[in-house]
Amino acid sequence: MxxxxxxxxxxxxxxxxxxxxxxxxxxxxxxxxxxxxxxxxxxxxxxxxxxxxxxxxxxxxxxxxxxxxxxxxxxxxxxxxxxxxxxxxxxxxxxxxxxxxxxxxxxxxxDVVETRAPEGAHPASGEAQLAVDVLTGSTAVVLADRPVIALNAWLSEVLRTVTAGGLALQIVTPPHVRLSLPLRSALTGAPNRWVVQDPNCGYYDGLSGAVLHWQDGTFTPVRDESGEASVAQAFTEATPTTERQLCVAFRVLHEQVTDDLVLGRALGAAWTALTGTAPAGWGTAEPINLSWSIGQLTDLARDRSPEPTHLLAVGHPGRPALATHRITRTGNGVAEDVTLTLGYSEDEQPPFDAIEPLARTLADEHGLVSMLASLRRARRDLTVPPHFEAPPIPLSFTLGAPDVRRVGLEHARRPPLDLRPAEFGSALHYPLGDGTDAQAWTVLQQLAEHLKVSPGN
Structure with a gap:
């Protein structure tokens, strides 16, 4: 050290x-x-x-x-x-x-590097505390240029600070830069933005493609007379990748909160089911630095309770895998929300056959509330490039026993669709497709409408 x-x-x-x-x-x-x-x-x-x-x-x-x-x-x-x-x-x-x-x-x-004080020295501004490049009344701007911009401890703290202050975080990069998956998730939703500096249009949003300009101390979309935003050509012209990502998002709920409750077991079970091994490590920022330990993970969440705990997990080299893991206290117990994403080349087959057994394991042993599995064409290394990537397509949806009881088993097992769910005790698993037909989103939406209410309500 x-x-x-x-x-x-x-x-x-x-x-x-x-x-x-x-x-x-x-x-x-x-x-x-x-x-x-x-x-x-x-x-x-x-x-x-x-x-x-x-x-x-x-x-x-x-x-x-x-x-x-x-x-x-x-x-x-x-x-x-x-x-x-x-x-x-x-x-x-x-x-x-x-x-x-x-x-x-x-x-x-x-070398000893000589620096000259700026003309007219003055007390440090708020930028000194955040160490950002530009700070306005509405926005903190960070300029970055490295292969992958990650959610490191410094950037995580900047994001937390600006969010608490009602400000936006906008990260400006050249077009060759990519985001890590955890940072992409953290930046989701305006006013936070990934701003890409493009030689043709000036600036555009690396996640939506909207052409941007600097106005009133922040980057905002350029709109035409009808109020519509245009999309940068650089965002749409990239050749679609043949690599794929499998995403499994689920929630489990621990209704019995006791001193011996151990968290992270559901995430470990999902990782093992889909990769054959446990996660390699976990942490609160990137690089993910701690060896996988559900005991240490549980201790951190207990120390932070009743505030939520946001964690990351990563797989072993050779099998790209990343997860975001959020632990929260609810009125019914302790909830764990997990999104696990795995990357595959064109020649690698995602473990589709493992998804239904995983749903059964989570339902039988971990208090599954729901699970959505989906497939998308995106980079195997799980980084996010500044151009269009097709949205994921649902593979299956699983409804846990508590919501099945709320909806009613007979009603839940007979949706107005050509779906025959598998039953795990009181949980139901609905296959939606093979990840190639976007019509699966319509089927999922119709299924969700059916499951909102039980007959007679």
């Missing part, structure tokens, strides 16, 4: 005139100009026990040491030209003392 002596040596990369501060309760150390503006932000080191995380986030060309290893990230301010070489010098000095690898290659030095 980087010692305080090594950290001091690294921070002297800018000479003794620069100041040092910290934010996020000491989790981020900042090397600051004389006016207090942050030049380089250095995250607290993270001990990574999970193999493959460096390669997943930085690319296969990275030379990562064997696990466990310490991971720390440095962010250079875009407001000062010398900030980037200063960050490289901090990193280079740390690796001289401690060993290790710096990414991207070639940026590490041990």
């Amino acid at each position: 980087p010692s305080s002596q090594a950290l001091v040596a690294g921070l002297y990369a800018g000479g003794p005139e620069l100041g040092v501060g910290s934010v996020q309760d000491g989790a981020v150390v900042q090397l600051c100009a004389v006016d207090g503006s942050p030049l380089v932000s250095l995250e607290a080191p993270l001990l990574v026990h999970v193999p493959g995380e460096a390669e997943r986030l930085l690319g296969d060309g990275i030379s990562a040491p064997p696990t466990p290893y310490w991971w720390t990230e440095m962010r250079a301010s875009t407001a000062v030209a010398e900030a980037a070489p200063l960050a490289g010098s901090v990193a280079g000095r740390l690796t001289v003392l401690l060993g290790g690898t710096v990414w991207p290659p070639g940026v590490a030095t041990t």
Whole structure:
């Protein structure tokens, strides 16, 4: 682990005139100009026990040491030209003392980098606390350029802070950048945006394709006289991939909340059923650093209760798999909401035959409320590119015993469709298709309407 002596040596990369501060309760150390503006932000080191995380986030060309290893990230301010070489010098000095690898290659030095204070020094603004690139009355803007933008601890804290303050988070990237699946999920829904800088149209939304412009301190869609937004050509012109993603989203409910309740077992059961192994690791941000442990996971959720706990899980190298896991207290007990996504090449067959047995296991042993399995054409590595990807197509839907009892078993087992559900005790599993016909969405919608009420209500 980087010692305080090594950290001091690294921070002297800018000479003794620069100041040092910290934010996020000491989790981020900042090397600051004389006016207090942050030049380089250095995250607290993270001990990574999970193999493959460096390669997943930085690319296969990275030379990562064997696990466990310490991971720390440095962010250079875009407001000062010398900030980037200063960050490289901090990193280079740390690796001289401690060993290790710096990414991207070639940026590490041990030079002393002279920085000049901006004209008319002034007290640091709110950007110093968030360490974002632009902060307006409505929006925090982060400029980023790396192969995969992940939901790391710093970005997760920025998102939490701006959300609590009623602000939007907008991440601006070049067109070659992709998002990790957890970050894509976190950014869902305006006013948060992924803004892609395009040489033809200027800017567009990397998730919806809407052409954007900067107006009143935020990126908003460009609209014509009728109020319609246009879609960037770069978003629609990409060739569809032949790779696929299998997504299984489910909720389980623990009605009996006792001191010996252990969480995460349903997620582990789903992972094993679909991949043959347990998850490799879990954590609260990327890189996912902790070896899989339902005991540690449960302890964290118990410590945070009654507030919800948001977790991530990742699979072993060679089988791309990621899950988001949300644990909440409800009026009926403790709920676990899981979305598990697995990636497959054109030559690999997703485990369709394992879905119904998984539904049975969750219903019989884990208090299943509902489960939706779907298939989509998307990247095997589970990253999100800034162009159109077809929406998922439902494969099956499972209704757990509590809702079957609410609806009525006879009513639930006879929808006005050509569906014959499999029965697991009082739970029902409805096959919807093979993932190739989008008409399955219409069938699912009709099934949902049928299951909303029981006869006579």
